[in-house]
Amino acid sequence: MNQHSGATSDQKSAIEPTKDRNGVDQVVLRNPRGASARISLHGGQVLSWRTDRGEELLFTSSKAIFKPPQAVRGGIPIFFPQFGNQGSVQKHGFARNKIWVIDSDPPPLNHHPSDSLGKACVDLLLKPSEEDLKIWPHSFEFRLRVSLATDGNLTMISRIRNINCKPFSFSIAYNTYFSISDISEVRIEGLETLDYLDNLCQKERFTEQGDALTFESEVDRVYLSSSNMIAIFDHERKRTLMIRKEGLPDVVVWNPWEKKSKSMADFGDEDYKQMLCVDGAAIEKPITLKPGEEWTGRLELSVVPSS
Template identity: 75%
Template sequence: MGHYAQVWDHKAATEIIKDWNGIDQVVLRNPHGASAKISLHGGQVVSWRNDQGEELLFTSNKAIFKPPKSMRGGIQICYPQFGDCGSLDQHGFARNKMWVIDENPPPLNSNETLGKSFVDLLLKPSEEDLKHWPHSFEFRLRVSLAVDGDLTLISRIRNINGKPFSFSFAYHTYLSVSDISEVRIEGLETLDYLDNLSKKSF
C-alpha cells in the first residue's frame, strides 16, 4: 500500500486496513491474540483488545468516524491544548487531523521495539493550522503492542522554527468498565485537581 511499519519480531504482526470511510487504520497484533487498532484520523487508538479478545477501550455508539470531527472514544491525542483554556477548539486540533505513517521515525532502541509490533505516525501543521496557531512543529507518535499485551504510546514534539511556544497535551483515554459505580481513582488525595463532574471545582 506504499506504507511501511517496522517489525522486529517475526511473531509480531502489523497490518494496514481501511475503515468504512476509506481511512487507513494500522492493526497491531501480538502472538497471543492481543491487538490494537490505530486510525490515521487523529492518530487515535480506536481499539485495544487483550489476549481473550475483550475490548479494553470504550467508543461511543454516537461516535463520528469521519474528519473533521474527532472520534468520541479510544485514546484521543489532545494537542496543542487540553481542555478549553486557550484560543483553540477544546482539546486542540491534533485529534481532528489526518496523520501519516512516519517514513523517518526517531532512532530505535531495543526497549521500544524488542518483541513488539508498532507503528510510527507523524503530524505536521497545515497552512490553515498555522493561521490559528502560528507555531511550526512535528508531532511524532509511536504506538506499540508488547508480547504481554501492554499498549505503549510515546510522543515526541519538535519545534521546527526555533521560536519558543507553550502547549498542553494529553492522552484522553476512554476505558471500558463494567460498573462505573465501582471505579476508584487513587493517588490524588494530597493534590489539587479540577473535577469536571463538580463544575470544575477543587
C-alpha cells in the same frame, strides 16, 4: 502504505494496514498471543485495544461518528496543543481532527527499560498545515509511536519538536476512554491527597480526601503532579487497568453521568455507566520548547487480574 513504511515487526508480531468503512487508513497491530490494537490515521487515535482473549479494554460510544473531521468519541484521542478552550484554537486542540501520516524514517528513540523485542509498532507523524499555522502559528513535528508488546501492554510515546525560530508552549492529554463493567463498581487509586482543579466548579482547586476515588455523580477534574502509576480497579470484571506515565504530571478524570450524556449528540444516554476517562496529561504547567528542542511523553497501559 506497506508493511515496512514506518512499521517494525518480527515474524510473530503483525502489522496490517486496513481502512474503515469511510476509507480512512488504519493500522492493526497484533502480538503472538492474539492481543491487538487498532490505530486510525485520523487523529493518530487508538480506537481498540484487545487482550489475547479478545476482550476490548477501550470504550467507544454507541453513537460514535466515524467520519472526519470529527474525532471519534472513544478510544484514545490526543488533545494537542491545548486542553479545554483557549483563544482561536478549537477545544482540546486540532491534533485529534487531522490526518496523520506513517513516519517512514523515524529518528531513533532513547532506549527504555520496558522496551524489548517482539513489539509490533507503528510510527505516525503530524506536521501543521497552512490552515493550522493561521490558528496556531508554531511549526512543530509531532511523532507518535504506538506499540503492542508480547505481554499485551499498549505503549504510546509522543515526541514533539519545535522547528520554529521562537519558543512555544503547549498542553497535551491522552484522553483514554476505558471500558468498565459499571461506573458505580470501579475505583481509582494513586490520586490520594493530591490537589485537583474541578472543572464543574470554575476550575477551583481542592485536595482529594478519599483513599480511593469512586463515582456517584458527574466528575471532571484535573489532578496535579501525580505519581507515575495510577490503577483502575474493576471489581465485577476482576481486573485492574494500570496506567504508567512519564513526562505527563497531571491526570484528568472524567465521567459525564446522566444529564450531560443526554446533551451530547455522539454519546448514548446510558453510555456513561460503561466508561471512564483517565488521561495522562500535562495541563497545569504547559510545556515550553525552545527552537530545536524536543519533549517526550510516554504512556503505558496494562491490565492485570485482580480479586
